Structure formats: C-alpha cells, structure tokens
Amino acid sequence: MSLLSVQNLKMHFPVRGGVFYTTQAVCKAVDGVSFELKAGETLGLVGESGCGKSTVARSVVRLLKPTSGNVIFEGNDISTQPQSALRTMRREMQMIFQDPAESLNPRHTIGQILEEPFIIQKMGTRAERAEWSVELLKRVGLPADAMFRYSFEFSGGQRQRIGIARAIALNPKLIVCDEPVSALDVSVQSQVLNLLLELQRDMGLSYLFIAHGLNVVKHMSDRVAVMYLGKIVELAPASELYQNPRHAYTKALLDAIPIADPTQRRERQLLRGDVPSPINPPAGCAFGHRMKHPKWEQSVGMDLTLKEITPGHFVQPCPCCT
C-alpha cells in the first residue's frame, strides 16, 4: 500500500475584484492531480514557475485545504480532517522550504527553533528536549553550540541544515521538500543533497521533492512527475523519463537544461512564450494550445487523464503532444 495517495486534487482560488469584491474568475492552480508515493520513495515534481508545484506541496501537508479531491496518508483522508486532528497527523509529515532565511524565526535561537516541534506535540521535559535538539544538530552536521545562536549567524547551507533538522525532529514518514536547494550555491547544494539522501537511507523517509533544477530532481528521485498548468502531463521512473520522454512539454523542458560541457553545445528548439495564466486556462491540452499545434483542437473535450503506456510510465494522451 502506498504511504500517500493523492486523488484528483484540485485547488482553485477565487480571483476577487470590482466594486463588491465579487469573484470575477477562478484561478485553477491545481486542476486534477493524482499520484501515489510509496514508503521510502522519492517522487520528483518539476515544472515551470506557476505550474502549481508548490500548491500541490501545500495541499499535501494541508497548509491549504483543497477545493476537491482526496489526499490519503496512511489510510486517512487528510483533506477533510478537522483542524484539531491535523496536529497529530503533522508528526508524520513535515516540510522543508526554499528559503531557509525566511522560514526560520530570526528572533529565536536555533535551540528554540528545534525544540518547538516537541513543545507543540507536548513531548519530553525541558532537559530532554534540549538533549534531542543537540542530537538533531549532530545528525545534520552542525556543532552543538549552534543551539545558542541565531539563524542569521549561519550561512545559507547551514540554515538549510537547520530547516532539515527541524523537519526530521518528530521522526516523520514523509517530508515535502519545496525547492530545498534552489537558493544555495553549487558546492553547498551537493552537501545538502547528500544529507537528504543519507537521512532517507537511515530513517526510511519518503520525499515529495519539488525543484525546477531538472538535474537535481533526476539525481534525487525514483519517479518524476512533470506538471504543466495545474496538471501532471507525464509521470515515469526517473531514468525512463529522462531517456525516453513522451510528452512534448517534457521534451522541451529537458532540452532547455544547459549542459556543463562546452563540447556539447547545440541548437535548441526554443519554446515560444511563457506559461499561460491558470486563470481561464485553455480547453484541452494546454501545451498544445501554447505551441499552436495543428492537432490541438482534437484534444478539446477529450479525456486527458494519464494513460499507462509502458509499466510505470504515464502520459497525458493528447493527440498534439504525444
């Protein structure tokens, strides 16, 4: 059985305005996303900014209440649970944010930040909590005296380590990583990625790993889902997706990765335009619409739920892009 099962998740935001502040349009940030995540597995989620990656992440940990659809974690549907039940559930699922500078309270010492999860969950005595916090710091490779310092005294990489320490404090099963290394330098990035892999091996963590760096996602993930305008257009085992992409958007994304080898310079097929707005998205296949594909019209009104073409490789079955 899978640890996490997301079924037809939709997250629509009303766009209000006008004299009476009425709903003028609906922003369909996430529009029917389904995936499964097994224990100990990493699912990568990639796509351009504005495609709904972060909204999916926030809905999975119920920082946002989905408009419709189910998020089933260990058999419980968390999308409908009352607020009071969420606290126990959040022991099992935690989140790591993109910018560690903004996700750590600047007025708290690192000790206070790391003890907070235990205080919220009413665990341990003061002495025990301090002891656990030191353990956590050691676990992520920081010295114990960091306890008494503030987040601004640390570099970006160290701050991200603190963010990770806080996320693993309660021994969760699932960690949602929302762009955990995008703000870091290359040499520090690999240190943090190694730490995440090591923790996964030791603690059996599952990751929902969101990033726009496709090289990073490939390295971290067992399976990768590609999102475009609120929908998953392709989902496959990582190596399969990168070697044998089937959807035109996946191909375009992969083609745009700069390769750190000057002997492999090449002419690329540039994508024109930007991601369209999720407010009033086009009918049918949104990417076919952007590319003005001649077969796009056939996709309007079609059932675009993902189809399994080879074992484990799912792709949106539109006539224009696959």
Place this chain on the structure above:
Amino acid sequence: MPTPLLEVRNLRVGFQTDVGLLTAVDDVDFILEAGKTLGVVGESGCGKSVTAMSLMRLLPQPAGRILSGEVLLEGRDLTKLPIDAMRKIRGNDIAMIFQEPMTALNPVQPVGMQIIEAIQLHEPTTPAKALRRAVELMEWVGIPAPEQRVNEYPHQLSGGMRQRVMIAMALSCHPKVLIADEPTTALDVTVQAQILDLLKRLQNETGMAVILITHDLGVIAETCDDVAVMYAGRIVERGPVYPIFAKPQHPYTQGLIRCLPKLDHPPKTTLPVIPGMVPSLRDMPAGCRFASRCPNPHSTDVLNTRQPWKECGSGHGVEACACFASQISAS
C-alpha cells in the same frame, strides 16, 4: 598587439565597515575582446557582482571604493574619470542588466517610459521619435505586441518579458560592453534558454562584448568564449572555455565541475562535495584562500604567501598553489 576593448588590471575593491576595511575584490585582472563573451563564475560572496559594479563605478556609497587598479576601456582608465564623464560612459559604452528585473525596473512607470528615459538621456531626440525607437527596441528583443506593451507596467509582464525589457533598455544606446549579472537566475529553464539565445543573437548583430556573471556552469559552458573562475575575491583560474572544462587545473574549479549533479550520474548516490565554506572576509588568508577546503595535502606556507600565477596553455592560467603547482600540465 592591439588594445583590447576592456582590460581590468589589479583591481582591488574594498568596503569600509564597522570592523574595518574589508577587501571584497582582491587583485582581479582580465581582458575582454570586442565581440567576445567572458563568463565570470563563482559562489555567492566571491566578488563577481562587486567586480561588475566597480566597472560601472556603481559601488554602494560611501562604503565601497576602488582601492587600486585600472579599468581600461579602449585604453581609457575609468577609475580616474570624473563623475559626469563616467555618466556618459554608462549606457553609451558599458550597460548592465541585473538578476531580478522586478527590482531593477521602476514599478510605477510604464516600461516604455523607462526605455525612453534611457534613450533621451543619451541622445537628443523628440519624444515621438524616442517612443518609436522604444517600440522598435522592444520588437527587436522579441516582445510580442510592442505597441501595447510600451504602456504596460512591470507587474503586468512575466519574468522573461521583464528581462527582455531590461535588455532593450541596456542596448538602447548601442553599448560596446554589456554586463549581465545573473540575467537568468530568477527564470525558468525554458525562459532561460530563450534569454540566452536572445543575448547571443543580439551579440551577433551588434558585435558587442558581454561579461556574463553567473553561478551556473551549464550557462557558462553553453554561451561563453572565455571563463574566469572567482573564489573569495580573486580569480583562481582563467582561460578559454574548452580547456577550462576539459582540463581544469585549480582544485576549486575541479570541485565545482565535479559536484554538479549530471544527467548521466547514477541517481541517489552520494555526490562529490567541496567540504566547508568560503572563509570570512574578515580573516581572509593572504595566500591561497581555498586551502581550508582543498582536498590536496598542503603546508601552512600556502596560507601566508600569495601563490604565483602560472600559465598552462594559450590564455589559460591559474593561481598555482604549491599543493598542485608541480602537477600542472600544459593543455
């Protein structure tokens, strides 16, 4: 040998702070030839942007100043020019684009007006002509429907379009040198590819030289002719892009290239790392600054004495720390 378009010699830039004078850029030199692209790569805080700012003489005042060195644009030393002469150079000869176009553009003025302002500052022209020129420029950098876009505000444009506006503004007076400071860092890969392609096309059309500052080695590999690798305020390795990637000499360059997750790398395996962190500006060693993170065994002498610069191929040079100087092979 003809005078190069831009030559930077022994540039040192410092900031006066509460804890004394901190040298952010220490003895940087490089040459930029007309029509070429020089990539400057390094981690945050290594002095890439400060170098760029000092070429433009736009260091934050009063804290920042050029301590010594020369910036020669066609033989003219920019560091000694009076303010008004420098103002004519900016835009006309050297222009700059920034990482985050949202903060670089004025949010309460239509983008067209901002381009017009740049044009009118440098050449006397009528408003109508300037407007027409702005529309042409926007079309040139690939903004669809420029007649409408001139009247739009920055928030109405996407990140890629904003960066195009910045480029249009920078190129409005045909500069000889364009400094692009992390121009695509805030953008998606697909848009990044568009912007890099645009820069290349504009460079071919105008023959301008580009200094491309980035931390992304992929971008460097795809767009630059020459590379300067900066670490902790100094250039540690410099040369044409092919030998730098094929035969990096400095352990820092080697480490940077190695620790990138590559697409053909076995997934979920431990990545090579550069351990530790950049030393603080406050206690920067006089000698090799990479020593504390260097995988090679070395004596403490390398920390105390400045390590010599050594050429190891045509145009390819490296700060030859004693820990690897004997192994340098000509490329």
